[in-house]
Amino acid sequence: MDRRKFFKTAALGGASATALAAPALSQGREQLTMVTSWPRGLAGVWDSVERVVNNVADITDGTLTIDAKASGELVGGLQVFDAVSAGQADMYHAADYYFLGQSKALAFFSAVPFGMTVSEYMVWYYAQDGMKLHHELTEIFGLRNFSAGNTGAQGGGWFRNPINSAQDFQGLKFRMPGLGGEVVAKLGASVQVLPASEIYQALSTGAIDGTEWIGPWSDEKLGLQEVAKHYYPAGFHEPATGLQVSVNLDRFNSLSRAHQRAIEVAAAEAHQHNYSLFVANNGPALQRLVAAGVQTHEFTEDVWDAYGAATAEVMEENRSDEFFAQIHDSVLKSMKDTSNWVSKSDGVYTAQRDRVLASL
Template sequence: MDRRSFLKTSAIGGSAAAATALAAPAYAQGKRTLTMVTTWGRGLAGVFDAAQRAADSITAITDGSLTVEVKAAGELVGAFEVFDAVTAGQADMYHAADYYFVGQHPGYAYFTSVPFGMTAQELVNWYYFNGGAEMHDELGELFGLKSFLCGNTGAQAGGWFRKEINGPEDFNGLKFRMPGLGGEALGKLGASVQNLPGSEVYQALASGAIDGTEWIGPWADEKAGFQEITKFYYTAGFHEPGAGLSLAVNREVFESLTPAQQKAIEIASAETHQWNLAQFLSNNGAALQRLQSAGVKVLSFNDAVWDAMGAAAKETLESKRDGDIYDKIYDSYLTSMKASSDWIKASEGAYRTQRDRILG
């Protein structure tokens, strides 16, 4: 949907005048209120927490000169309408996983995660030191956005299934929830891929509308209750090895802020990234133990499945080449990932192997 169509059809206003009224900043005694829309249902573990953390931090750092009001999915616009709402000026900022917006541009996937892509540490290496942030900004300019990395789930699980996956053929006809380019790659294995907001996944799985789903990891998945429906859980996935979350501000709104307020948004976003990553990773181990105690069968995909996923991932990523900004993002991402991975494997990777050998 283009921005003009969105303005005409949105349940918020239905007219440019309504959009302008909603976009107008609210001032009270020199203070300003900004509206943040999100792709998250209110209270979704970890992801909604990140949105609220960023909002609260912006308010605190600016000493209340900015107050950020958080709207969960459906409270102002639907989960997948937040991008258009912010680009159209109907909301001031969004918090989301940018891979939900590959329909606007496939380059957005790289600022969440792509199949066989970066871990969380590799992502921030690229983002802050090897051109990632600049490319996020360049891509955002096309849509009138100023974007920041603002949260991370860490490595995500392979997902929940009603049956074991013994080979690539088991994906054929499987109705599976997986967004982004990972979902597109899984479709190449014959899966019927669904892209559902997080708040709708439990009901879809419970009703049989889908046969399986990925969500995040043991802690968030346990909170969502998927173990109540199915007991086959694959703990390593190919699709999101370090999924970043983003905060994006309407560019005109951002440029209307003072330099101190702009810096507050930048700092709050970066702090939220590290806080959120620690939140997920510190909770996942204990949650996995609880899931196993509840009868969940913890599994790993075999090499044949990994190989098929790898081939599908390469085909998917290459197919998006456009001779323009996607290629710049893709090539920069892969170059940075290799450089980071080579050192991490030679240092931390070697150390962890020895630590596990010695300490058990």
């Protein structure tokens, strides 16, 4: 069976039936329609969308442009994968762990529990097997994907009541996507995957008891501090969350080599810029949240241990998929090799730097 044809046909049946106009072609100029998983203007993630759009236009001197649509304007935020795979839109901007129903292996290109830091992710993705594996996986679905943003380490979540032990997850209605959601489900939580546009209302009405989103900057803009007062800045589930740009593979192959490279380079630049943007804004935002009455906490060691044990179970269960196991092995080897150097260089330096500066 042609797997790509099968998945493309399946996606067509599941996506919105809205037909999109053919790409604009005029005097060598082309336009791509991008659907996204984000509300328009949402801090951080929409900045990445705009960065990619502007990068492509600048690199190509306007010969390739992108018309970006917010979640719901053409298709829902969680339907963008199917729409692009089916050719109903040219490209999407999202986080690939929203689409684990297509393949659990997609999680590695966004974030997995107890996974890579940003620097480790970049080593694996750009200098080792990451991008190659990303392309091999997404070609099955008729897509060409690139990393195009990174939130850095995400917060452990917002809760109506503090989490004092792992037992507090029993019956908790919690919003968390990706493999992290599978982990907290093992702890007894009732897990929901909601797009950003639905989180505030769900938390304010009690449809959920807690949620993770990104970090202080984006969370503040979403207004989560208005409906929950207990915040955990450190989480286990997303130590470096990649955002993705994906282009329908047939559409990508129809582009000139220069336009293909423009998308690849634009996405890579957006990846590092987006990470810098999140880190620059999270510290001041956290100070504002605390000043407004938000209480910050750290999970207890028994909670961390429970996260770890459940993560090991989730990973082992998913390794029955050959592609998942292959990518998992690649990630583990890369983390080990990178950490072996970074811990002896950067790790020692930063520890000594902090000690020396504290004594001055």
